[in-house]
Amino acid sequence: MKNSVFPARPVMIGSEIYRNSRYGEGHPLSIERVTPVTDLTFLLGWADSQVFVDSPCATPEMISRYHDADYVAAVQHAEKYQSVPEYFRDRYNLGTHGNPIFPEVYTRPATAAGASILAGKMLSEQTEGIIYSIGGGTHHAQKAKASGFCFFNDIVLGILEMLDNGIERVLYVDLDAHHGDGVQDAFVDDDRVFTISIHEEGRWPRTGDLTDRSSGAARNLPVPKGFNDSELNEIILKAILPLGLRFRPEAIVIQMGCDGLADDPQSKLELSNLALWKALKHLTQLASRVLVVGGGGYNPWATARAWSGVWATLNNIDPVINLPLEATDVLKSLTWKHSRGRNPPQHWYYSIADKPNCGIVRDAILTIIEEVLK
Numbered sequence: 329m330k331n332s333v334f335p336a337r338p339v340m341i342g343s344e345i346y347r348n349s350r351y352g353e354g355h356p357l358s359i360e361r362v363t364p365v366t367d368l369t370f371l372l373g374w375a376d377s378q379v380f381v382d383s384p385c386a387t388p389e390m391i392s393r394y395h396d397a398d399y400v401a402a403v404q405h406a407e408k409y410q411s412v413p414e415y416f417r418d419r420y421n422l423g424t425h426g427n428p429i430f431p432e433v434y435t436r437p438a439t440a441a442g443a444s445i446l447a448g449k450m451l452s453e454q455t456e457g458i459i460y461s462i463g464g465g466t467h468h469a470q471k472a473k474a475s476g477f478c479f480f481n482d483i484v485l486g487i488l489e490m491l492d493n494g495i496e497r498v499l500y501v502d503l504d505a506h507h508g509d510g511v512q513d514a515f516v517d518d519d520r521v522f523t524i525s526i527h528e529e530g531r532w533p534r535t536g537d538l539t540d541r542s543s544g545a546a547r548n549l550p551v552p553k554g555f556n557d558s559e560l561n562e563i564i565l566k567a568i569l570p571l572g573l574r575f576r577p578e579a580i581v582i583q584m585g586c587d588g589l590a591d592d593p594q595s596k597l598e599l600s601n602l603a604l605w606k607a608l609k610h611l612t613q614l615a616s617r618v619l620v621v622g623g624g625g626y627n628p629w630a631t632a633r634a635w636s637g638v639w640a641t642l643n644n645i646d647p648v649i650n651l652p653l654e655a656t657d658v659l660k661s662l663t664w665k666h667s668r669g670r671n672p673p674q675h676w677y678y679s680i681a682d683k684p685n686c687g688i689v690r691d692a693i694l695t696i697i698e699e700v701l702k
């Protein structure tokens with residue numbers, strides 16, 4: 329890509345693989361999440377073919393930069409035969425309820441990995457730039473096993489690509505409602521990477537306590553249920569920005585899981601998408617190279633709207649607009665087999681932005697800020 333295109337404008341990496349790929353009946357990820365974002369942002373004129381990159385699919389060798397080769401081979405086997413021997417289930421956590429065998433069980437996560445690796449390479453070749461890898465964010469995947477709907481850890485692979493190409497300090501900030509355990513664990517002995525995770529306290533995988541600093545280069549902010557916009561803003565301004573500035577990152581990777589939204593069924597956090605975008609705006613100031621990835625998000629409307637607004641935010645476009653009919657049609661075409669999807673409220677169809685959910689900043693939040701800065 330030429331300098332005239334990158335880094336002057338943010339780059340979006342997506343793939344059509346996400347349009348029809350589903351984890352299987354009854355799985356929370358059996359919804360369309362990535363392609364509605366490309367559809368909406370293109371329709372609204374926020375994105376075009378000049379800034380869009382079709383994600384390459386990572387080879388097993390590329391994925392083995394982090395993951396054990398026998399595990400990568402096991403995922404390939406699962407895709408080829410659409411079944412796994414019993415011991416794969418125990419050893420690799422494959423073919424389980426959370427990490428099922430589905431038609432693209434290798435190709436889909438390898439596509440997310442390919443996107444983040446490409447983003448890591450592109451960013452390391454420039455002194456500044458912004459890349460949004462919508463399908464990335466699989467932060468739970470472990471070195472030799474699947475975990476929490478995640479098969480390969482695209483984030484770890486993207487950061488390793490940056491490090492391998494000479495970037496020396498990478499800050500990782502995880503806004504998903506669940507602890508970014510896989511990323512924290514991957515860099516436990518590598519002080520070139522500093523990981524920060526804000527997540528709901530007591531929620532799966534139940535790691536990431538306030539006192540958990542891994543080997544020193546990690547901070548965890550487990551927040552109580554009911555977490556509101558004012559509280560996230562307070563944490564970003566008073567804790568994350570000071571910690572980030574102290575680390576002096578050459579690149580920042582931001583995991584924009586949106587399962588902390590009030591409309592999402594997988595957490596008890598109550599954020600509006602406005603709060604996520606505001607946080608993103610602040611975080612992008614911390615480094616000249618920015619990689620933004622997706623993550624959790626289990627309400628198809630909330631996810632499509634939040635992540636379209638992420639792209640708008642990265643481009644300094646105001647996402648608070650009245651949607652044209654064609655954009656409403658994209659949202660109306662989405663389906664969700666969940667009780668909350670039976671009668672979608674009107675704003676899920678007619679706006680990108682939520683109503684703000686401001687509130688009191690509770691003492692628990694102030695305690696968390698004080699503790700992580702110690």
Ligand SMILES: [Zn+2]
Nearest residue numbers: 504505506624
């Ligand atoms: Zn999550």
